[in-house]
Amino acid sequence: MLLRLEDATVRFDGRPVLDRVDLEVAEHEIVCVLGPSGSGKSTLLRVVAGLQPLDGGRVSLDGLDQRGVPAHKRGVGLMFQDHQLFPQRDVAGNVAFGPRMHGAAKSERAARVEELLELVGLHGAARRRVGELSGGEQQRVALARALAPRPRLLMLDEPLGQLDRSLRERLVVELRELFGELGTTVLAVTHDQGEAFALADRVVVMRDGRIAQSGTPLEVWCRPVDEFVARFLGFDNVVEATVTGQAADTVWGKVPVPEGSPQGACALLVRPAGVRLVGAADGLRCTVAARTFRGTHVALHLQPEGAPRLEAACALRDAPEPGDEVGVSFDGDEIVVLGAGPAA
Numbered sequence: 001m002l003l004r005l006e007d008a009t010v011r012f013d014g015r016p017v018l019d020r021v022d023l024e025v026a027e028h029e030i031v032c033v034l035g036p037s038g039s040g041k042s043t044l045l046r047v048v049a050g051l052q053p054l055d056g057g058r059v060s061l062d063g064l065d066q067r068g069v070p071a072h073k074r075g076v077g078l079m080f081q082d083h084q085l086f087p088q089r090d091v092a093g094n095v096a097f098g099p100r101m102h103g104a105a106k107s108e109r110a111a112r113v114e115e116l117l118e119l120v121g122l123h124g125a126a127r128r129r130v131g132e133l134s135g136g137e138q139q140r141v142a143l144a145r146a147l148a149p150r151p152r153l154l155m156l157d158e159p160l161g162q163l164d165r166s167l168r169e170r171l172v173v174e175l176r177e178l179f180g181e182l183g184t185t186v187l188a189v190t191h192d193q194g195e196a197f198a199l200a201d202r203v204v205v206m207r208d209g210r211i212a213q214s215g216t217p218l219e220v221w222c223r224p225v226d227e228f229v230a231r232f233l234g235f236d237n238v239v240e241a242t243v244t245g246q247a248a249d250t251v252w253g254k255v256p257v258p259e260g261s262p263q264g265a266c267a268l269l270v271r272p273a274g275v276r277l278v279g280a281a282d283g284l285r286c287t288v289a290a291r292t293f294r295g296t297h298v299a300l301h302l303q304p305e306g307a308p309r310l311e312a313a314c315a316l317r318d319a320p321e322p323g324d325e326v327g328v329s330f331d332g333d334e335i336v337v338l339g340a341g342p343a344a
């Protein structure tokens with residue numbers, strides 16, 4: 001295991017900001033830590049980087065306890081949200097910073113800079129001033145600079161935070177490819193779930209200094225463990241339910257649940273894709289309250305009588321108009337019985 005946190009704890013004014021966190025990152029793995037503001041993501045990175053001492057527990061790299069090892073001796077690279085490039089230096093001067101600090105010879109540095117600029121798609125930009133570059137180009141320079149000393153672990157803090165959406169979506173694909181080719185081990189934190197799910201082999205969702213869930217993007221997306229994770233991922237159709245056999249009683253009526261679901265009182269997630277429109281006379285009767293275009297589908301907000309709203313995902317062509325009366329039935333494959341953890 002390249003990185004291991006055991007029982008890692010940090011307190012500020014007595015309050016745990018990292019609360020007995022256990023986390024492992026294998027070599028070549030890309031792990032993205034997600035969570036709301038203040039959940040402890042940056043503190044986690046700072047602890048691994050050696051910029052924040054632990055109040056309890058330990059951090060090991062390659063099996064070696066890092067207690068007392070200063071940041072610059074840990075062999076980890078850090079890239080922050082705001083790039084922190086040196087504005088007075090050109091691109092090459094920025095990228096060569098790490099290798100120079102490590103005592104690399106001038107010719108070696110020049111070769112490394114060229115290689116890295118090629119890698120991040122900035123071939124020929126060595127002499128440009130960083131202040132003249134676009135946000136996306138600066139991002140690439142920051143990445144090249146972080147990769148230059150060949151860190152065994154690369155840590156990214158909100159790596160694409162300030163870029164616009166389309167650039168972010170493109171860069172995230174490029175980054176994943178690049179890390180795959182280089183075999184880079186990555187620990188990234190972001191509050192943007194789209195970014196995390198696109199980049200990661202594994203996502204870790206944090207809540208109040210603890211790990212709420214860890215798993216592959218598919219696992220976490222398909223089976224959020226509790227209401228907090230489900231809501232954090234943007235699912236709003238969460239209700240209290242009582243499961244008996246393969247059905248749950250809810251404010252929306254009886255809802256089918258997957259075979260083998262835990263029985264009794266729980267929170268239930270109904271994915272928007274599991275809310276099926278049927279004739280107004282069949283199923284749960286709802287009024288279409290709002291309709292939002294989402295590119296691949298239309299999100300419908302449905303208002304049943306005397307119960308909370310439901311979100312449904314509907315094919316573009318079939319979407320009813322606001323004010324229409326529709327009936328709703330539920331698809332058990334899109335329903336998840338959540339753990340009984342308290343809601344956010």
Ligand SMILES: Nc1ncnc2c1ncn2[C@@H]1O[C@H](COP(=O)(O)OP(=O)(O)OP(=O)(O)O)[C@@H](O)[C@H]1O
Pocket residue numbers: 012013017035036037038039040041042043044191
């Ligand atoms: N040096 C410090 N002194 C006191 N409190 C701190 C310090 N650094 C962080 N905190 C507090 O610790 C908590 C976690 O902060 P952290 O920056 O790790 O969260 P985060 O998940 O990265 O948040 P964001 O997404 O907003 O960056 C916050 O409540 C923050 O105010």
